[in-house]
Amino acid sequence: MSDAVASLSSRLSELNPVDSAPAASTSADGTAPAPTEAPAPVVVAEGEADEAPAGFPKASALLESLSHEVQVTLADQQQDPNSPLFSAKSFDDLNLHPNLLKGVYKMGFQKPSKIQERALPLLLQNPPRNMIGQSQSGTGKTAAFALTMLSRVDMDLKQPQAICIAPSRELALQIISVVQRMGEYTPVECFHAGRDSVKRGMPKLQQQIVIGTPGTIIDMVVKSRVLDLSAVKVFVLDEADNMLDSGTMGEQSIQVKNLIMKIAKNPQIVLFSATFADSVRNFATRFAPQANEIRLKQEELSLDAIKQFFMDCRDEAHKYEVLVELYNLLTIGQSIIFVKRRDTSDEIARRMTAEGHKVVALHGKLETAERDAVMESFRDGKTKVLITTNVIARGIDVMQVNMVVNYDLPLDANNKPDPETYLHRIGRTGRFGRQGVSINFVHDRTSFQDMEAIRKALGKPIVRVDTEDFEQMEATLKAAMKA
Numbered sequence: 001m002s003d004a005v006a007s008l009s010s011r012l013s014e015l016n017p018v019d020s021a022p023a024a025s026t027s028a029d030g031t032a033p034a035p036t037e038a039p040a041p042v043v044v045a046e047g048e049a050d051e052a053p054a055g056f057p058k059a060s061a062l063l064e065s066l067s068h069e070v071q072v073t074l075a076d077q078q079q080d081p082n083s084p085l086f087s088a089k090s091f092d093d094l095n096l097h098p099n100l101l102k103g104v105y106k107m108g109f110q111k112p113s114k115i116q117e118r119a120l121p122l123l124l125q126n127p128p129r130n131m132i133g134q135s136q137s138g139t140g141k142t143a144a145f146a147l148t149m150l151s152r153v154d155m156d157l158k159q160p161q162a163i164c165i166a167p168s169r170e171l172a173l174q175i176i177s178v179v180q181r182m183g184e185y186t187p188v189e190c191f192h193a194g195r196d197s198v199k200r201g202m203p204k205l206q207q208q209i210v211i212g213t214p215g216t217i218i219d220m221v222v223k224s225r226v227l228d229l230s231a232v233k234v235f236v237l238d239e240a241d242n243m244l245d246s247g248t249m250g251e252q253s254i255q256v257k258n259l260i261m262k263i264a265k266n267p268q269i270v271l272f273s274a275t276f277a278d279s280v281r282n283f284a285t286r287f288a289p290q291a292n293e294i295r296l297k298q299e300e301l302s303l304d305a306i307k308q309f310f311m312d313c314r315d316e317a318h319k320y321e322v323l324v325e326l327y328n329l330l331t332i333g334q335s336i337i338f339v340k341r342r343d344t345s346d347e348i349a350r351r352m353t354a355e356g357h358k359v360v361a362l363h364g365k366l367e368t369a370e371r372d373a374v375m376e377s378f379r380d381g382k383t384k385v386l387i388t389t390n391v392i393a394r395g396i397d398v399m400q401v402n403m404v405v406n407y408d409l410p411l412d413a414n415n416k417p418d419p420e421t422y423l424h425r426i427g428r429t430g431r432f433g434r435q436g437v438s439i440n441f442v443h444d445r446t447s448f449q450d451m452e453a454i455r456k457a458l459g460k461p462i463v464r465v466d467t468e469d470f471e472q473m474e475a476t477l478k479a480a481m482k483a
């Protein structure tokens with residue numbers, strides 16, 4: 001055990017005697033323990049005094065339960081009516097064009113997920129109705145709106161007819177790749193609207209489907225005038241709550257809609273996300289009026305397959321030592337480490353690389369070519385660890401990711417804990433029925449309280465990993481990844 005870890009362990013045993021002394025006291029107000037400043041007896045959330053706290057159960061108990069968990073296959077999950085992957089129907093029952101069906105099966109999809117089964121008939125009905133669709137991360141929303149765009153466009157008409165906007169370059173490129181794979185047996189053409197995609201003297205776009213970030217779409221309509229919106233039939237916002245909520249992007253999304261509405265005839269507006277906070281939902285219903293809605297209940301938001309943990313750290317510097325120890329200890333498939341600031345991601349990448357780990361950093365300051373190269377090497381599995389900011393917190397789908405680390409907890413623009421972004425971040429693992437682990441780093445009273453607020457908002461346990469006992473920590477995390 002390294003010095004750093006030894007000191008972490010002894011400090012934790014001072015601060016958090018839960019595992020060794022379960023009869024720790026419970027605070028009167030039910031608040032969670034502050035890991036630093038106040039080395040008082042551990043305080044637990046909503047728990048009985050002689051039990052592990054409800055929100056922070058003991059890792060040993062979890063380990064025991066995980067060892068009894070049976071491997072659940074995708075087929076099992078698709079048979080279970082309570083699973084978000086359940087469907088009673090097959091893709092053949094969904095009235096898709098035979099060429100699209102061929103594409104779907106070629107992608108290896110056997111049965112639709114719940115959101116696909118429920119949303120597609122509504123999305124494809126005539127006359128078209130708007131849609132606000134919500135389903136947990138990694139449950140196949142992309143296919144639902146990709147199939148809608150592919151079904152609605154006239155392949156013989158060489159003009160843009162479906163516009164899809166997304167919050168990041170990486171996500172837009174990923175959606176294009178899904179649309180192209182699904183449309184493999186059709187003559188569809190797609191265009192990526194990104195920072196570098198408009199060339200001087202370029203003719204008007206002839207591709208039927210245009211996917212990109214909203215600022216570029218606006219430029220292509222009003223500045224370079226290569227994008228004619230008059231034939232648009234479908235307008236999709238992926239990660240719609242984020243697109244409508246955030247300052248500049250929110251304004252740009254509204255502007256794209258106004259440009260479309262001005263010239264296109266009754267376009268169908270389609271909004272999808274895993275989260276719609278109440279404040280955004282109200283706006284969304286005005287953005288997509290009279291929409292069919294598919295909603296999740298609050299308690300359905302988090303996926304049980306993603307096991308959540310946290311680690312106490314002494315201070316910022318100590319977080320880094322624990323992080324490196326974690327990677328020394330575990331052989332992880334692929335993982336994403338989320339940080340708040342771009343320079344933190346660069347700094348961690350530099351230091352971890354120097355210690356022999358294969359890591360890359362991705363953030364908005366990089367040139368587009370660098371961003372693409374980083375993402376490609378991560379998708380190909382050439383780099384195992386991606387250190388990033390919120391720029392790719394949403395939508396990115398890399399099946400092999402089995403761990404997400406919140407090195408810095410997600411905060412909103414007002415520096416308040418942000419449960420929606422947290423859900424999207426941890427949702428980079430546990431994709432389509434797979435198992436995943438997420439680990440939060442906390443290092444002071446504030447970060448601890450932020451995590452506690454997120455835990456309360458989402459109502460799922462976050463297990464304290466006993467860093468004093470590294471064997472058990474390793475076993476717990478490994479079991480959670482395998483279960």
Ligand SMILES: Nc1ncnc2c1ncn2[C@@H]1O[C@H](COP(=O)(O)OP(=O)(O)OP(=O)(O)O)[C@@H](O)[C@H]1O
Binds near residue numbers: 143427431
């Ligand atoms: N019916 C299906 N059968 C098997 N795999 C599927 C099916 N539908 C989607 N998938 C796969 O599941 C993964 C997650 O899908 P997708 O990225 O569309 O999720 P999402 O709901 O959009 O997630 P997020 O909220 O994170 O954006 C992808 O790898 C996709 O290929």
